[in-house]
Amino acid sequence: MRYKIIDKQYRFLSVFDSETGAYVRTGILDEHGRDTGIDPFMASFPHLIDVGVMGHCIHGKTGLCAKAGVGCYQSGALVERPNMTAEDFRWIAQQCQGRCNQLALGGRGDPDQHEQFEELLQISREHHLVPNFTTSGYGLTEEAAALCKRYCGAVAVSWYRSDYTLRAPPAPGGRSYHQHSLRPGQKLHHRGHRPPEAGRFPGGH
Numbered sequence: 001m002r003y004k005i006i007d008k009q010y011r012f013l014s015v016f017d018s019e020t021g022a023y024v025r026t027g028i029l030d031e032h033g034r035d036t037g038i039d040p041f042m043a044s045f046p047h048l049i050d051v052g053v054m055g056h057c058i059h060g061k062t063g064l065c066a067k068a069g070v071g072c073y074q075s076g077a078l079v080e081r082p083n084m085t086a087e088d089f090r091w092i093a094q095q096c097q098g099r100c101n102q103l104a105l106g107g108r109g110d111p112d113q114h115e116q117f118e119e120l121l122q123i124s125r126e127h128h129l130v131p132n133f134t135t136s137g138y139g140l141t142e143e144a145a146a147l148c149k150r151y152c153g154a155v156a157v158s159w160y161r162s163d164y165t166l167r168a169p170p171a172p173g174g175r176s177y178h179q180h181s182l183r184p185g186q187k188l189h190h191r192g193h194r195p196p197e198a199g200r201f202p203g204g205h
């Protein structure tokens, strides 16, 4: 589905295709609706919003991430908060409909571990918002992968030193995939990555 967002406050419009992810935005429009070629400085509402649906993380608690050498900036091993309810998520989605294109699901843990994972994805699509997320992949089942294929725009499985990441093709659910590799001189874009030679984090006081 393609739809248009008209930003009256900052005088530009954008078009988004929720199937392909194609996104086109005009410059600032003049009083005749002609494109001035000037980039709008900002929008009156974000076109992509991060929603922290997870409050706790099973993989943090069981120590899987620590075992893989991944540090967690969310303190997934320690903090226990409730996940966002589907009702609260719907309330957010209702406010975003027609003003935003995509929701990046996140928080403390993998969104595929949310008790109402399918419902969250359904709610997103009901409000014409494409759900996306990043996961460790530790708990990603065939069923969850099929839901991702049905509802999501993009799902990233981070490198947690699991051999399934290297065996990605064909991805569960038959989705196309991209595998990112490092070349000399490139930086590792991985949240919390810490090379083994860096040793342990210093203790606090």
Ligand code: SF4
Residues within 6 Å of the ligand: 057, 058, 059, 060, 061, 065, 070, 071, 072, 073, 074, 075, 076, 077, 107, 108, 109, 110, 136, 192
């Ligand atoms: S890095 Fe992610 S999956 Fe691992 S403990 Fe933290 S929140 Fe959980």
